[in-house]
Amino acid sequence: xxxxxxxxxxxxxxxxxxxxxxxxxxxxxxxxxxxxxxxxxxxxxxxxxxxxxxxxxxxxxxxxxxxxxxxxxxxxxxxxxxxxxxxxxxxxxxxxxxxxxxxxxxxxxxxxxxxxxxxxxxxxxxxxxxxxxxxxxxxxxxxxxxxxxxxxxxxxxxxxxxxxxxxxxxxxxxxxxxxxxxxxxxxxxxxxxxxxxxxxxxxxxxxxxxxxxxxxxxxxxxxxxxxxxxxxxxxxxxxxxxxxxxxxxxxxxxxxxxxxxxxxxxxxxxxxxxxxxxxxxxxxxxxxxxxxxxxxxxxxxx
Numbered sequence: 483x484x485x486x487x488x489x490x491x492x493x494x495x496x497x498x499x500x501x502x503x504x505x506x507x508x509x510x511x512x513x514x515x516x517x518x519x520x521x522x523x524x525x526x527x528x529x530x531x532x533x534x535x536x537x538x539x540x541x542x543x544x545x546x547x548x549x550x551x552x553x554x555x556x557x558x559x560x561x562x563x564x565x566x567x568x569x570x571x572x573x574x575x576x577x578x579x580x581x582x583x584x585x586x587x588x589x590x591x592x593x594x595x596x597x598x599x600x601x602x603x604x605x606x607x608x609x610x611x612x613x614x615x616x617x618x619x620x621x622x623x624x625x626x627x628x629x630x631x632x633x634x635x636x637x638x639x640x641x642x643x644x645x646x647x648x649x650x651x652x653x654x655x656x657x658x659x660x661x662x663x664x665x666x667x668x669x670x671x672x673x674x675x676x677x678x679x680x681x682x683x684x685x686x687x688x689x690x691x692x693x694x695x696x697x698x699x700x701x702x703x704x705x706x707x708x709x710x711x712x713x714x715x716x717x718x719x720x721x722x723x724x725x726x727x728x729x730x731x732x733x734x735x736x737x738x739x740x741x742x743x744x745x746x747x748x749x750x751x752x753x754x755x756x757x758x759x760x761x762x763x764x765x766x767x768x769x770x771x772x773x774x775x776x777x778x779x780x781x782x783x784x
Contacts, residue, residue: 484542485574488550490557491533491567495772498627500536500566503556507549508538514626515588533567534626542573590625593635596660598625601688612638612663614656615689617681625656628771629744633718636742636769636778637661645713648672648734650727655682655697657716662694666714671697672704702730709733716742721750725757732761735781744776751775 488508492500497514504512515535540549554569589605590598599605601617616624625631637657641647643665649658652671661669671686673679682697689695698706707730715735717724724731724743735741741763746754748770755765758779767778 485539487572487574489537489570494534495628496564497534504538507552513537593638596634614659628774629718632769632776633744648712648715650717651719652682655685658695659689662691669695674701702727707734710736714740718744721746721754724754728757728761732763737783739781741779746775748775
């Protein structure tokens with residue numbers, strides 16, 4: 483069988499919506515290739531305006547044209563918000579396609595200690611590294627998107643040993659795994675998408691964290707989430723959903739605990755701050771990367 487490779491170039495902040503389109507209609511995963519030109523070992527980070535290349539593969543058969551058209555439609559819709567290259571395609575042989583997409587995933591260092599390592603890559607960690615082994619076949623939550631990157635950096639700063647952490651909309655479980663690696667005593671990841679939930683569970687198992695991280699299907703309110711139960715609650719979702727869940731998020735955090743919310747465009751940040759404030763939180767910090775904002779809040783002591 484022959485395969486069709488479809489690829490597109492995009493700014494980093496549009497990687498995850500495009501990845502969802504590619505993942506839905508492609509087959510065998512989505513490859514996200516980040517440009518080089520900087521040295522993370524020297525503390526350098528990408529500037530945020532470099533283009534990212536996304537690739538997926540579809541079998542060459544009677545359904546190829548329909549799948550390609552669906553992906554092309556998704557690319558064109560996202561292109562209304564940002565300059566994105568036209569969809570490129572080429573035909574590859576079956577024996578090449580699986581290895582081709584895997585070649586585009588590389589080790590990604592985020593912050594000072596967190597290192598995201600695709601499951602097939604070799605990496606020799608430094609003593610201080612927190613390694614997140616990840617099979618990014620579902621792509622959502624790979625660390626490339628600014629909102630995920632900011633959440634990982636904030637978790638590095640805020641998680642201390644023994645903390646209880648809630649991860650709402652955990653996706654690939656990248657944040658849950660990182661929190662556990664940073665010393666959290668227990669982590670609960672909630673995910674509303676059953677396919678993503680299975681991916682998250684698999685990644686947790688592969689990191690030998692079944693005893694620390696629990697992933698379950700659902701969102702807030704949830705039977706497994708009690709009030710005043712967590713030292714940190716993180717929600718990397720969207721402004722709309724965070725605003726809708728503000729009351730439940732704040733209620734889940736212990737007095738004196740911390741909220742990290744992300745997936746918020748700058749234009750919508752004030753509305754999210756208002757929702758969290760009305761729910762009883764104090765938003766004390768805004769982290770900005772490009773058009774995206776992550777908010778850090780606290781639940782006051784009584």
